[in-house]
Amino acid sequence: MTIEFQDTERRSSDALAEVIATIKGERVTLRDILAQMGESGLLLLCGLLSLPFLVPVSIPGVSTVFGIGIVLIGIAITLNRLPWLPSRLADKPLDAEKLVPVLEKGLGILRRFDRFFRVRMHALTDGRVVNRVNGMALTGAGVLLMMPLSIIPFSNTLPGVAILLLSAGISQRDGLVVAGGYLMIALTLVYFAVLAWLAVSAGQSVLGG
Template sequence: MSASEVIAHLLARMDKPFFTVRELMALLGEQGLLMLCALLTLPFLFPVSIPGVSTVFGLAILLIAVAISVGRLPWMPAFVADRQLDAAKLKPVLQRGVAVLRKMDRWLRPQRMRALTGGAMDNLNGLVIMFAAVLLMLPLSFVPFSNTLPGVAILLLALGTSQRDGLLVLGGYLMTLGTVVYFGALGWAAWKTGAHFLG
């Protein structure tokens, strides 16, 4: 089942006004942790505000990535797993996400660049997702693209790893690197500006 089909199937089963991360994980079932990572990035790809999402979803992705890296089921604290999410705000984001994922499905090619997926590479990919999740959680929501860039990186890494498409994984690596460069440039510019005014 493709990523867009998984999310569409999830939407069809969302029949309550509020959902938790724990319930979303249960609804995804055997589709796995990587698909949940992909799902949790969708709110960061569109200009839709869902209060408290950045920290909660970022931490959930981080803990899932840790589990992927060590090959174990994830543990989540209650304030993450049981955080109430407004379905009325979440559903439109997921619906837009389905449209994006359907376009991505056309480009997915399982077994492409196989050296970047499977075995130990999945553990490494989990570590990179973990790092990108830390970038996602940084308190920089006032900075343009500060959530979008690491969100796209995680989406590419999660889909690439789950679908065994190494080209998507490579795209996730490059997007993570681009995010680091972007944040570094912002930090350097802020330091130079501060030094100018204080110097």
């Protein structure tokens, strides 16, 4: 069973508040939460996965594992639905009484971050078509993150910043932040092109010498 995103215009904090308000009874499942959170939940996870790369040099191997997760999230957003999840995981009952306080703490943190964002430049955040394009951008940034260049300074940092800006901007409906994410993707491509040119030039010098 897949869950299609029904609302692509809610901020993550608003989506989480709705989840908390609609949790009823003593039990709730991951599928219930994902159905309510939609892409907002995936974007939050995407942002968290990008955090380890906000330093000049990342730990080798981590970029591949986390990059795969980011690529899968980007694909899910592009396709406008969550991927298939095992029923054992998606339908496992969770204790709502213990879960709600944790979610409320998370909501408090998100509300604090809201003051740093503004709903603006709707052309880059609103609508299904735009979100599909943004999902493809996230996917591409995840692929750039997975490039085997982790020993080179900033090779993971640039796409990591792009992923963080895209995920935060999309989830908070801040088009200016999303535009910053696209700019970082462009800078990453330029940086990788320069590295490739230097590598080819060095190879030619060695062969020519």
